[in-house]
Amino acid sequence: MTGHAAGRVEEWVIDGLPMVRFPTVTPIELHGMMVRGEDVHVLDVRTEREWSSGRIQGSQHIFAGYLSRRMDEVPRGRKVAVMCSSGLRGSLGAGLLQDAGLDVINVLGGIGGWSAAGLPLAR
Numbered sequence: 001m002t003g004h005a006a007g008r009v010e011e012w013v014i015d016g017l018p019m020v021r022f023p024t025v026t027p028i029e030l031h032g033m034m035v036r037g038e039d040v041h042v043l044d045v046r047t048e049r050e051w052s053s054g055r056i057q058g059s060q061h062i063f064a065g066y067l068s069r070r071m072d073e074v075p076r077g078r079k080v081a082v083m084c085s086s087g088l089r090g091s092l093g094a095g096l097l098q099d100a101g102l103d104v105i106n107v108l109g110g111i112g113g114w115s116a117a118g119l120p121l122a123r
Contacts, residue, residue: 022094023105027114030081030107041078045093046085046111054121056083056114064089071100079103084110 025033033040042056045064055061062070064084074080080102084090087110094106107113115121 022098024108025081025105026108027110027117027119030105031114031117031119033081039078040081040105041075042081042083043074043093043097044083044111045089046083050085050111052123054111054115054123056111057120057122059083064093067093067096071097074102076102079105081105081107083107083114086110086112 030040030042034042042059044051044055044059044061045067046061047063048061051061060074062073074097080094080097082090082094082097082104084093084107087106087108090106090110094104097104109116111121
């Protein structure tokens, strides 16, 4: 099961504790995947308020705090791009999903990076 690290990541690594690794993409790379029609599902794990203020068109919304009990709502058999506001909650969500056997990627910079790159937001 995926958990969290108390303290610094360096201490975690030095102690030889397990780490979850998954691919990451930039918002521009994710946008390119979507434009090319690649089979990628965007999962937004921000709060309802954050999601309502602007999101990727067609994205699914499940707040990170509810993800472990709503995992059955995330499609299997597709790559799942996990999006938050900056990347932290996205990486936590990606770890949970990967631990459950899903094919995940984390979006570096989250919706903040998406917006900064001038990519379109739905409201």
